[in-house]
Amino acid sequence: MRLFTQYKGLKKENYILFFGRIVTNLGAMIWPMMTMILNKKLGLSATQTATFIIVSGVIFLPANIWGGQIADRFNKKRVIICCDIISIVLFVISGLIPLSLFSICVLLVGAFFQTLEGPAYQALVADITPPDKREKAFSLLYLGSNIGLILSPTIAGILFNNYLWLCFVISGLSIMVSTVLIGLFVRDIGAPHKKKEIADDPHQGSILNIIAKSPALMIFIIALSFYQGAYSQFGYLMPLDISKAYPDNGSVIYGTVTSVNCIIVVLFTPVITMLLECVSLTRKYALGTILQAVSFAAFLVSFGFIPGYYISIALFTLGEILTTIVIGTYLSKKVPAQFRGRIYGVTSFASALMTGIVELGSGKLFDVLGSAYAWGFSVAMTLIAVIASIILISVDRRENVKYQEV
Template sequence: MKYLKQYKNLSKEIYVLFFGRIVTSMGSLIWPIMTLILKNKLGYSATTIATIDMVLAIFQFPIVILGGKLADSVSRKKIIVCCDMVTVICYFISGLIPLSFVSVALFYIAGLFAAVEGPSYDALIADLSDSDNREQAYSLQYLGMNLGLVLAPTLGGLLFEHYLWLAFLITSVATFSSTLLIILFIKKLSVEKKNVSEYEEKREGAKLLEILKERKILLLYIAASGFCNLVYSQFNYLLPLHMEHLYDAKGATIFGLLTSTNAIVVVIGTPLITTLLANIIDVRKFLIGEALIVIGLVSFNFFGRWIPVYFVLMTVFTIGEIFCTIASSPYMTRRVPSTHWGRVNSTINIFCMAITSLGNILIGKLFDTYGFSSAWLFVAVVGVIAIMLILLLNVFDRASFPLLYKKADE
């Protein structure tokens, strides 16, 4: 229980968002198996799947920029609610029509609107938390998301062969339920900040480029985030392709179990890691987390059909994911003026999408032409680059933001 006490002094609205995350994730049956839907149900190659993702990313670039600007200028609650309602409709229609490229297109349209609301959602959590409890606020949202995901991917895998339409409808209902919670119970959109560092003080009228020029190390953080995201994306791209290659349609069930394992480890590990490592500065957690993610994912290449080992590797990967999750958003919000959180968030997202889309096309071609070992080797190289960039970030961050290290050094 002592590990849960860290969450007790957060604002009421943070708890509402937490329960909303649980409900949404309980119904998130499609995203974890989308790659398998495209590969097994519609017969697309790995390269084609990556190309579809790249086209989506190209459409998302202006959408994400818009989402960042809206997050810094319009009610964040209104943006979230409006975008959620569009996604609900898209999911619902997808469940009513026969599975085809049209239903997949509708689902990707829902993804576009989810991209619009992303910066608003992240910024709203920062608005509703103080600098001292921001890691706990983001940690709780992450915990809620994975509480819902404990059974969802497994259920999605079980529905995959014969009842995929039902998975779309469940996703629609769950998203609507979460949106209803936000409409009814999110009244206050910010809390009084007791501890605001000079780095996150408002800079009304300043352009995004001015902020990035003043704080150049943020460019290094953005670059590191892009390569890290490419590695992490293999959890939902190369790993399910790997499972499908080894086990055909049954790969969806195995991948669903692995995803549920991921969620279980998050639920158990997030409160522990957030508490025990509270005194370690965010940028160092980022480094540890990325190293574990790379080791956990790339090691799947070496264990063939040793299914029990899969769950060990997934545990290593998930611990790394926890480290990165509780470090990344707090890192950004503590070093960027609150008036620019949305725009910086959207800039990070755009770079991550660009790197991931291009990288996945190359990974898909390697997979289709040479097999999964070559694809995993490329992922390992990208992972080493990501770790080196985060090492540089660790070296130069103190000089750029010395005030943030006073507490860490005490």
């Protein structure tokens, strides 16, 4: 029973955002299949696919920084709604026109506005939630995201061959439902928490000054960027690997692997959140990066072995749960309220940049040397995140003692 009662006491807005995420991700059918769309439907090689994704990512980079600045300057709820409206229109249009690089570009413009709203969404969750409830709030939001994703990848895999256009349209309509829920039931109520937290926080200055004054925050951003860069292989290298092993039904296999990922998240997120409640955020994050490194090593030796894919995704998902419930909580703890949008923007920027580097490197290795070398490269990138995460534990502890003595 405590698995569910641990989420009691949150604000109404937290539960609305939870249901909104369920609906949005129930229709999120394009992104898990993007690599296969570019590779199988449009005929791009692994390197060309990586190049296309990287170029798109470079275009998205300013959205992370701008989104952070906009979130800290304007009403976060209005930012989310305005960006959502534009995304909805473009997603639906991209599904109604013939599939081509042009239609994918229309979709990506819509995704640009989803990226632009990202820092506002994260900051809104932190603003509406008291500090002692934030880990639960981010855990609940993550749980909702994956409840919605349980079915969508499998459905997308089934629709992939003959009804792909429906995936685009459904994605837009699902965002519309979430937008209506936010518009009607969510208030931007961060102000009551902001005054107290700003007064108590020893950091002052711009977001860069805040990062420079906190070695722990700098190390966390490094660990996060390498972790997220390697994490992107879930949607890039993994489908390439499975499609190469199973050319005819790779999309269906990958869809089920993705659904297993979401099922494990739904079943184990409340358990892990409860059992590790007293474990420090930095220790949980380090354990999560270690599990990701182990899972990538398992993918390396699982080519063409379907049970190996499911074992690997189980390890990957347990690591994902640990890191995801930590990120938003840790950043909101280390940064004053008036800078939350910008710190989410900075970390998103660094993660997107590293994602491009990892995907380009693994894409070239996949085309030239094969999937084993590409996975080996991914393991190496994750190990950098593991090392940084382990260092973070002691640095963060010393930094906390220092501020307690001030």
